[in-house]
Amino acid sequence: MENITQEQINEIVKNTQLIPVYSTNIQAIGYNEQQQILRVLFKGGGNYIYFNVEPNIYEQIKTSQSKGKTLNECVVRHKDKYKYLKIN
Numbered sequence: 001m002e003n004i005t006q007e008q009i010n011e012i013v014k015n016t017q018l019i020p021v022y023s024t025n026i027q028a029i030g031y032n033e034q035q036q037i038l039r040v041l042f043k044g045g046g047n048y049i050y051f052n053v054e055p056n057i058y059e060q061i062k063t064s065q066s067k068g069k070t071l072n073e074c075v076v077r078h079k080d081k082y083k084y085l086k087i088n
Helices: 006-014 055-063 067-076
Strands: 018-020 026-032 037-042 047-051 084-087
Touching: 006 037, 006 047, 006 084, 026 055, 026 067, 037 055, 055 067
Parallel strands: none
Antiparallel strands: 018 026, 026 037, 037 047, 047 084
């Protein structure tokens, strides 16, 4: 997102609690239902926030056998719908 400030990113990170998950490529995920923001921490070190992600999509990812595959199919492939930002 081009108009988001570092202060807003810091708030999102602070208000999105991560939970560890069993996955070959995802270390942890978190979700802020009020803002509909999904945060994903990858084992390779990537840390991303995805915007406008519906609660049911988060639940699908969280409960899926293959979290990476579900994330890819439900969110990543839909870049026009779910804007994202790589954060530090």
